[in-house]
Amino acid sequence: MKAEIISVGTEILLGDILDTNSQYLAVRLPPMGIDLYYMSKVGDNLQRLAETIGRAHKRSDLVLITGGLGPTEDDLTREAIALTLDEEMYVDADMEQRLRAFFAARGFSFPERNVKQAMLIPSAQAIPNPRGTAPGWWVEKDGRIIVAMPGPPAELERMWEVEVAPRLARLTTGDVILSRTVKTIGIGEGHLDEMVSPLLKSENPTVGVYAKPDGVHLRLTAKASTQEAARRLIQPMEEELRRLVGDAVWGVDDDTLEGVIGAMLKE
Template sequence: MRAEIISIGTELLLGEIVDTNTPFLANQLSLLGIDLYFTSAVGDNSERLSRVLKQAWQRSELILTTGGLGPTQDDITREAIARLLGEEIKVDPGLKEDIVNFFAQRGLEMPPTNIKQATLIPSATALPNPQGTAPGWWVEKDGRIIVAMPGPPSEMQFMWQNEVFPRLQDGAGAIILSRVVKIFGLSEPKVDELVAHLLSSPNPTMGVYAKLDGVHLRITAKATQRKEAEE
């Protein structure tokens, strides 16, 4: 399965916040044996987000998005997914009730703008978010999956661990395991020369990187069982 991660939010492009969601998800995908091929960040712009989603739909089987599920006008992830799939977005009474109750438990009334967080398209299933007011979406269509999750890391990670990871785990049949060997006293070109005959291996794969504490040789293996990958 080819996976892609799209981080959504203009604040990411302005450097106002650091994207910690992508590294977290990349690590989690490796535990599932799912190959991550692409990552990208896009601002809160309808045209550009639609273009990025369309490209992801054409080249990936699993698309993970974070951000853009809030109640404001610049939260446009749901609308972009609905437009991509040509489906109508509608308010779900059950989701609306959940959000109303979320505010009521805090002695508040639900602001009218939050109603957009209670919407679904026909191919989407809501992913509960007890940490906030933004449910996620699990979308399946034409052999592909889109998972839309909130941008705040605490909400995203909770949803991933409790809703998304278990669903993907049911269909996972592999594990990706990486190990790093630190090498001292040799330059990066020299290490590259010594392992050149191994670098073209499709499994395990290898990479050579110059770091402050020496040269790192990364070895990554994919197998159906952890023991097999370690060997």
């Protein structure tokens, strides 16, 4: 399954907030065997948002959208999906009733503007959101899926873990994607790329070279039916990589340079 993430909000483009939602979702897709090919950020503009969603829907099996589900005029994710799929929006009576009850239970009057949060299109199903007033959308059309989730991280994370991820897990092939990061120091990115060039043509696992503040990282990524099978693919590649790079390797995965040095000083 090929996936794409779209983060919605002019505040992201202006740098007012950091888009942590994309990172949150991105790290959770590989263990499910879902390939993430594209990530986009788009402001609160109906035409540009509809164009972005339309492009994503044509090229990806799964489109994950965060943000733009609020009650204000510039919350346009629902309208953009409807425009993209050429479907009419309507107010779902049950959703509206639940929204009104949500406000009443907290002693607040109900702003009529929030009625838009009870809207659906024929191909959409509402995704419950007990942490806020913005239900998500699960849309299936033309053999592809669009999932729209709220922007506030607490709401998105609950919706993903409880509602979306389990549903997606039932649709995936069962393959998983596993990565192993080998961290080096003292060798430049270009030189290291040359040293491991015999491994760079491998398709499974793949090898990527990335310059980081603590050195140059080599990421090995394998796809297999289980995590254990993926580890077996990575292991001989890592052994060969370590042979080529030698003592420049100082750690793996979550190791920090400070932690490794501290452990050495204690010995």
